[in-house]
Amino acid sequence: MNDSDLQSPSSLRRALRLLRVLAAGDPAGLRLKDIAEAADCSQPTAHRMLQDLAAEGFAEQAAGKRYRLALDFYVLAARAGQASGLREAARPALLRLSATLSDTIFLLVRNGFDAVCLDRVEGPFPIRSFTGDIGGKVPLGLGQGSLAILANLPEDEQEAVIRFNIPRLLDRGFLDEASLRSALAQARAQGWVNTSTGLIPGMAGVGVPVLDTQARAVAALSVGTLAERLNADRLPHVVKILQGEAQALAGKLNPFDVALRYPSRSLSTIGN
Amino acid sequence: MNDSDLQSPSSLRRALRLLRVLAAGDPAGLRLKDIAEAADCSQPTAHRMLQDLAAEGFAEQAAGKRYRLALDFYVLAARAGQASGLREAARPALLRLSATLSDTIFLLVRNGFDAVCLDRVEGPFPIRSFTGDIGGKVPLGLGQGSLAILANLPEDEQEAVIRFNIPRLLDRGFLDEASLRSALAQARAQGWVNTSTGLIPGMAGVGVPVLDTQARAVAALSVGTLAERLNADRLPHVVKILQGEAQALAGKLNPFDVALRYPSRSLSTIGN
DNA sequence: AGAAAGATTCCGGTATATGGATTATTAGAC
C-alpha cells in the first residue's frame, strides 16, 4: 500500500524526507528527537543530515535547538515551478482582476492529477475554497478552475485523469462520473465554468482555462466569491473580464513550454 | 580564501548544491552535462542524485531530458509556515501600498549579510532594482530597504556586517566606508532611507525598516520608482504612508520571532 | 540517414554514512 520500497531509500532521499518533515511541522521548529522519529532514522543520522542542511542554508536552528526550514529554502522554492514564468506573467492580471472585481482571484496549474494553486490575490470578502492558499491542491475536476483545466486537456489525458480521480472525488463527497462528464462537456462547450454544481454552500465562482497554442489547458484563472455576488446580472460581466485576461495571458506564455505530463514519481504520493 | 574545505563536502551537501544549480539555471531546465559541470561532480553522480531528487518530488525532467526544480518544491514551501509568517502578514500592506502609490513595492528581510526580497508587488512603471525578483539578494547596505535594515541592527551586528560587506560593496562600485557610515547615521536618525546616494540612474526609492519590539530591524518595506516620481512634493507623502504600514506590520508580527542571526553556513557562499 | 553528443546503466574499490555508546547541554522540577 505505501511506497516504502523494500530496499531502503538512498541517504539522499532520506535527507529529503527530513525536509518534508520540517515543512510539515511547526514553523517554530521541531526537536531533533521528533524529527528523527518522524523520518524513521537514528538520532545521530538525523543530526548529521540537519547539520548539512543547515550548512547549505536549507535549514536552521531556532531558539531551543529546534530545527526548521531556513530562508534559502523558500528562496529556492520561489524559483521552482517557474518553467513557463506563469506566475510572474499572471501576477499583473491577478491584481487587475482583483481590483476590478473586488473578489478573490486564483491562478491554478495542472500538476499530475491535481490542480495546484500557484498564486492568489485576496479580495475584501472572506472566501472558502477547495484549493485554499497558495500551494493548495485539489483533484482535477473539483472546483471551477480545476474543472476548467480538466475540460480542456487532450482527450487521452483527460480520460486518464477522470479514471484516476473518480474515487478521489467520491471520497470528498462530490460528483458521480455522469455529472462530472456532463459538467466537462458543458465547460468545454461554453469555454468557462460556473458554480452550477453547487459545491460549498454560499460560495460561488467562475473559472476559465488558459490555453496554449494547441488549445490545451496549461492553467486556469478563477474567481471565488459569495454566491450572492454572482447573480445573473453580474455573471456575464465577470466571465468576459476573466476570459479577456486568460486570453492575454495565453499570449504572453512561452509557447515552448507544454503542460506537465504525468509525473514519473509513484502514484502513492498522491495522498500528500 | 575560498571555502573549499579540504575534505570534500558530504554527499548530501553536494546534492543540495545541485538544487541550487537548478534554481540558478534556466527555469526551462538544464542538461545533465551542464549540471554535473556546474556542480563539479561526475555525470553519473549527478544523474543518480537527480533521480533521487525527482523521486522525492524536488526535481523533475522536462521535455528534452532537461532537469528543473519541480512544482512540489514550491508547494512544500508554500504550505510550510511561511518564514515567520512575515510574507503572509505583509501581503495586504504591499497590495495597499502598490495601489495607493502606483509604484513597485518590496518586502526585504535580512539573511546573514544579505537582504533578501521576500515579496514584491509590481507597479505600472518598469523598474530596475538591485534585489530584483522575489528571492533576489543584495549585500546589506546596498539599496534603500537594505540600508534601512542595516541601519537598525544592534550595534555589534551592524559592525560585523559592515566589516564583511565593505569589500562586496566596493566590488559593486558603490560606497566607500565613510559614506556608508554617514548614510547609516542619517538613516537611523530620520527613520527612513531615500535615494540620496544615487544608485541606479533614473531610479529612486524609499525604504523604511520594520522594527521588532527591541527596535531591531527584522525587515524593510521599500518603494522603487522612477526618479521623477519622487520629487520634493511627493516624497514626504510616500515616506509617511510607508512608515504607517511598516508600523502596523510590526505590530502584527509574532513578538516571539526574532531576526535571523548569522547563519551558520560558511561565509563563502556569499558569492552566490 | 549517419555521426556526434548526451543520457543512462553497470560494476568494483573505496570512501563515507551509519547507529550504539559516550559526553555535553538543555529544560524542567522543586
Add this chain to the structure above:
DNA sequence: GTCTAATAATCCATATACCGGAATCTTTCT
C-alpha cells in the same frame, strides 16, 4: 538557585552504499 531527567552533540569501528571510469543506449544535430 540546584538538582535531575531528557535531549542534543560527538566519537568511532564497521559495513554499506556512494563514486566515477567504461560500456551501452538514446537523442539531437548535420
